[in-house]
Amino acid sequence: MQAVLLAAGEGTRIRPLSASLPKPMLPVADRPLVAHAADAAVDAGADELVVVVGYEAEEVRGYFGDEYRGVPVRYAVQSERAGTADAVRAARELLDGAFAVLNGDNLYDPDAVADLFASGPAVAAVRVEEPSNYGVLSAEEGVVTDIVEKPADPPTNLANAGAYVFPAAAREWLDVPESERGEHEITDVVARAIEEYDVGYAAMDRWLDVGRPWELLEANEWxxxxxxxxxxxxxxxxxxxxxxxxxxxxxxxxxxxxxxxxxxxxxxxxxxxxxxxxxxxxxxxxxxxxxxxxxxxxxxxxxxxxxxxxxxxxxxxxxxxxxxxxxxxxxxxxxxxxxxxxxxxxxxxxxxxxxxxxxxxxxxxxxxxxxxxxxxxxxxxxxxxxxxxxxxx
Known part of the structure; x- marks a missing residue:
């Protein structure tokens, strides 16, 4: 399975650390942040990595090269950075068959990523105390029935953890309309998958979205x-x-x-x-x-x-x-x-x-x-x- 790593974000919330270094390349222990997502994907069985890059792309390319841990690596460029669906759309021509998507600035429970890959189509999920800050999943008997972005009245505490396995058909669903934030959201693609497939979820015991400086500190603590x-x-x-x-x-x-x-x-x-x-x-x-x-x-x-x-x-x-x-x-x-x-x-x-x-x-x-x-x-x-x-x- 191909794994798409989203590594094109500007990292405005973590500035000044990302002023001259892409956020996914900030250090977490002995490797860049994005490499932890790559490791989780490779360990879960990815046979190719497709890395979506944006500004300062040479930093990411320089780290991964054409092969990472024996797995081929290719690159797609997201020029406008208009949301996660737009980022995956930049990689569309490189995709063939079912594919996974992981945010390059998240840390994932590796075992849950393996479960995600094995049960696709599926969404990674984590239980949180403040679900209104996230996309929130509803599920029945292990099947996702709905996904709502940052609801005022969350139906569950099951938050979208930013990792997915999509069916091959999802390549054609990436031209989604702009959200209220002016971005093309991958959650709209998930909603389409929910309509047409039984979409499962893989529960994560541990997960971290590294968006702000103290979260980089927390990532290193982990x-x-x-x-x-x-x-x-x-x-x-x-x-x-x-x-x-x-x-x-x-x-x-x-x-x-x-x-x-x-x-x-x-x-x-x-x-x-x-x-x-x-x-x-x-x-x-x-x-x-x-x-x-x-x-x-x-x-x-x-x-x-x-x-x-x-x-x-x-x-x-x-x-x-x-x-x-x-x-x-x-x-x-x-x-x-x-x-x-x-x-x-x-x-x-x-x-x-x-x-x-x-x-x-x-x-x-x-x-x-x-x-x-x-x-x-x-x-x-x-x-x-x-x-x-x-x-x-």
Missing amino acids: KLGELDRDVRGEVHDEADLRGPVVVEEGATIDAGVVIEGPALVRSGASVGPNAYVRGATLLGEEAHVGHSVEIKNSVVGAGTHVAHLSYVGDSVLGRDVNFGAGTNVANLRHDGEAVRHTVKGERVLTGRRKFGVVVGDDAKTAIDTSLNAGVTLSEGATTTPGEVVTRDK
């Missing part, structure tokens, strides 16, 4: 939590690695360092003397953590430097960021309230009691900078020595 200890890099005899810690070949860990897993130190990264790294933390390729730095539950992008005597907690730092010495991140409001963060110009609750900062690629802080909980530093932003940042920059 996948780093699956690590087994594997130390291949250079580790000083006086370093202390505790639990599921992965140190890739080419990484270096200096004397006095304590790393508590789950944690992943990627190739070329270095952790300086007496630093403290605790899970769930990802240190990207060529990242550098300086003397007596503490990193807690964070994503540190490739090429990023966190200089000595700094603290980073519950944060996401993009690529080639430089934190000057003594930069400190607040990750907890002193009034105990949940942290808010700016998404598309609006301050929204993250739902997390602890959440630090989101920093775009190439941003730089001067020495002794203090960053308030929930602050964003845009791509290339800078601070001045001793600055206290309480608003986005």
